[in-house]
Amino acid sequence: MHTDLAPEYQSSADGQAAAAILRKCVHCGFCTATCPTYQLLGDELDGPRGRIYLMKAVLEGVTPTRKTQAHLDRCLTCRSCESTCPSGVHYGELLDIGRKLVDAKVPRPLGEQALRWALKEGIPSPLFAPAMKVGQLLRPLLPASMKAKVPARQDAGAWPGTAHARKVLLLAGCVQPAMAPNINSATARVLDGAGIQSVMAAKAGCCGAVKFHLNDQDGGKAQMRTNIDAWWPYLQDGVEAIIMNASGCGVTVKQYGHFLQDDPLYAAKAARVSALTRDLSEWLPDIRAGLSGKLDARRVAKAGAIAFHPPCTLQHGQQLRGGVEEHLQALGFNIKVTGAEAHLCCGSAGTYSIINPDISGQLRDRKLGHLNHTFAPVPPDLIVSANMGCITHLQSGTRTPVRHWVEVLDEALLQAN
Numbered sequence: 226m227h228t229d230l231a232p233e234y235q236s237s238a239d240g241q242a243a244a245a246i247l248r249k250c251v252h253c254g255f256c257t258a259t260c261p262t263y264q265l266l267g268d269e270l271d272g273p274r275g276r277i278y279l280m281k282a283v284l285e286g287v288t289p290t291r292k293t294q295a296h297l298d299r300c301l302t303c304r305s306c307e308s309t310c311p312s313g314v315h316y317g318e319l320l321d322i323g324r325k326l327v328d329a330k331v332p333r334p335l336g337e338q339a340l341r342w343a344l345k346e347g348i349p350s351p352l353f354a355p356a357m358k359v360g361q362l363l364r365p366l367l368p369a370s371m372k373a374k375v376p377a378r379q380d381a382g383a384w385p386g387t388a389h390a391r392k393v394l395l396l397a398g399c400v401q402p403a404m405a406p407n408i409n410s411a412t413a414r415v416l417d418g419a420g421i422q423s424v425m426a427a428k429a430g431c432c433g434a435v436k437f438h439l440n441d442q443d444g445g446k447a448q449m450r451t452n453i454d455a456w457w458p459y460l461q462d463g464v465e466a467i468i469m470n471a472s473g474c475g476v477t478v479k480q481y482g483h484f485l486q487d488d489p490l491y492a493a494k495a496a497r498v499s500a501l502t503r504d505l506s507e508w509l510p511d512i513r514a515g516l517s518g519k520l521d522a523r524r525v526a527k528a529g530a531i532a533f534h535p536p537c538t539l540q541h542g543q544q545l546r547g548g549v550e551e552h553l554q555a556l557g558f559n560i561k562v563t564g565a566e567a568h569l570c571c572g573s574a575g576t577y578s579i580i581n582p583d584i585s586g587q588l589r590d591r592k593l594g595h596l597n598h599t600f601a602p603v604p605p606d607l608i609v610s611a612n613m614g615c616i617t618h619l620q621s622g623t624r625t626p627v628r629h630w631v632e633v634l635d636e637a638l639l640q641a642n
Contacts, residue, residue, distance in 0.1 A: 226250040226277070231286030238487070239322045243284055246319045249312045250277055256306035256316070261570045261588055262299050270296045273306040273316055280323035289327045297324050299584065301577055302438060303537035303570040308544070317542075318483075321442070328440050344576045345439040349431035349448065354403040373621030374579070381406035385417035392422045393508075394459055394467045396452070398474055399431035401613045408613065411635035412470045412505060418638050419515025424464070426455035432474040437484070438575055446488075449481050453494050460501065467498065470505045470631060472612040473575060476542035478502045504545055505631060506611065509552035516638070520556060524637040529606030531560040532599040533630065534592065534619065536612040537570045549611065549630055558633070560609070565595040573618035589622045597625075609633060 228247045234240030256273040257263045263272030270279060276296055283289050297320065304317045333341070347353060360367070360375040367375060393416065401408055413423040429452045437445030456467065469475030482496035533550055540546050553560045572578060572588030596619075597604045608623070609630040610616050620627040 226252060226281065228281055229285050231284065233286075234284055234326075239326065240284060243280065243319055243322045246315050247277070247281055247284075249314045250274075251312050252277075253311065255309050255311060259305040259309045259568055261301055261303060261305070261572075262584060264569070265584060265587055266299075268296075271299055273300075276300060276323070277314075277316070277319065280319060280326075283323065283326055283330075289331050291331060294327050294331045294333075297327060299581060301537070301570045301572070301574040301588075303574060304541040305537060305568055305570065308541045308568065321437070324440055325442065340580065341439050344579065345436045345441050345444065348435050348576070349399045353399060357403040370582075374617070376404050376617055376620065379405055379407050381410045382414070384410050385414055385423075387417055387422070389417070389420050389422035391420060392424055392459075392464050394456055394464050395423045395425050396429055396432065396467065396469060396471075396474055396478070397425055398471055398613070399435070401471055404617060405613055405629070407632055408470055408629045411629070411632045412468070414635050414638065415512060415516075415631055416468075416508075418519050419512045421511070421515070423468070424459065426452075426459060429455040432477045433484075434473060434477040434575065437477070446484060449484060449495070450488075450491055452478075453481065453491060453498055456498060457494060460497065465501075466508070467502045468505055468508060469502060470611070470629065472504055472536045472539040472543065473614060475502060475504045476538040479543065504539060504543055504611070506539070506545060506548040506552075509548055512634075513552045513556060516556070516634075519639050520637045521639050522557065525557040528558055528633050528637065530600045530603070531558060531607045531609055531630075531633065532596045532605035533560050533562050534571060534596060534608060534610040534615060535562065535567065536610055536615045537574070539611050540568065549609075553630065553634065556634070556637075558637075560630075561599050563595045563599045565598065566591070567595075571615050571619055573612075573614040575614060578614075578618050585618070586622075589618055593619060593623050597623075607633065 226247045228244045230240050230244055252274055254274050260272045269275040279293050279296055300320055302317055302320060306316050361378045364372055364375050397409060416423050431448050433445035433448035479499050479502050482499035485491045485495035550560055550562055570588055571592040572585035578585040596608055599605055608619060608625055608627045616627050616629060
């Protein structure tokens with residue numbers, strides 16, 4: 226798609242990057258078939274092709290409006306369109322640029338500004354954990370809409386104390402330790418069972434995704450640099466990999482090299498960090514081999530029928546599919562992916578469920594409907610996923626337990642209580 230950049234963008238890095246992405250688009254429309262918001266709303270401007278036309282117009286000098294902003298806001302950034310696109314258009318990167326340019330020209334109402342500020346500053350804040358504890362104490366009194374965002378308090382269990390020659394870094398994250406601390410400790414226990422030691426860098430925090438995708442790109446990059454500084458001594462000491470058990474964080478850290486490519490002080494280190502970052506599922510071959518003979522068959526069977534929801538950040542952002550099901554099936558678990566619309570977003574999408582609750586709720590209910598038919602005619606005993614946001618969001622719409630798949634594997638270990 227040819228683009229005649231307006232003079233203000235001709236010499237800018239964003240303008241040049243956007244033009245290069247747009248050149249790949251042949252406006253074929255294949256992306257609309259796999260776009261969740263297009264499927265729900267049926268509006269061309271709420272699909273990737275329509276949004277691309279809107280961003281192209283802005284880059285060519287057309288003044289954006291609140292309507293332009295709204296159509297870009299309604300994108301989940303699920304990147305399902307990237308999996309479908311035959312031309313390899315980097316739509317997610319283009320959207321980051323488009324939102325940045327539009328927000329620079331279209332002021333938001335004060336209410337929107339306040340909500341977005343609270344999300345980008347509050348979620349990564351050290352105050353999030355104590356605030357969540359208060360919310361959990363008051364959970365029985367909360368209205369349904371707030372209760373859905375506050376999971377019941379969870380016991381993290383013991384962190385393994387055995388030292389191993391093989392070591393990996395884990396990222397605690399910002400939301401996960403407060404909302405579901407067992408995911409991190411379960412990861413450490415499973416890796417320990419496979420002969421791999423998990424370590425955490427105390428000064429590493431939020432991966433940067435929350436701020437970056439709420440258009441505080443400088444703030445997000447600052448968090449990325451902080452994590453690189455925290456991890457660097459461990460990487461120099463020979464840690465094998467940086468393992469991510471939240472696919473949303475994983476897809477972001479894998480892009481550190483891209484986000485910081487123009488930073489003379491951090492470009493090389495960021496590229497190194499990205500190269501060493503792996504989703505936990507990518508290590509399942511090692512884990513599976515290391516756990517040989519260490520699982521209790523009765524506990525495996527007790528897990529029952531498990532429906533797996535692959536997060537968009539796993540299957541589209543990282544292009545990882547099939548690994549969780551393949552290796553857990555080989556370990557004896559009865560786990561399947563739904564046969565209907567497994568590629569579509571559940572509606573969580575980071576902060577999307579708070580900013581766009583109506584669309585998010587519709588997508589959640591649609592996803593749960595398909596997940597409940599995975600083992601038709603009976604519903605599954607358990608739903609598992611690989612990202613904290615998806616887990617919390619799906620759980621808000623069903624009584625079926627929703628957990629991280631590593632927690633299920635952890636509970637089957639012979640040494641588990």
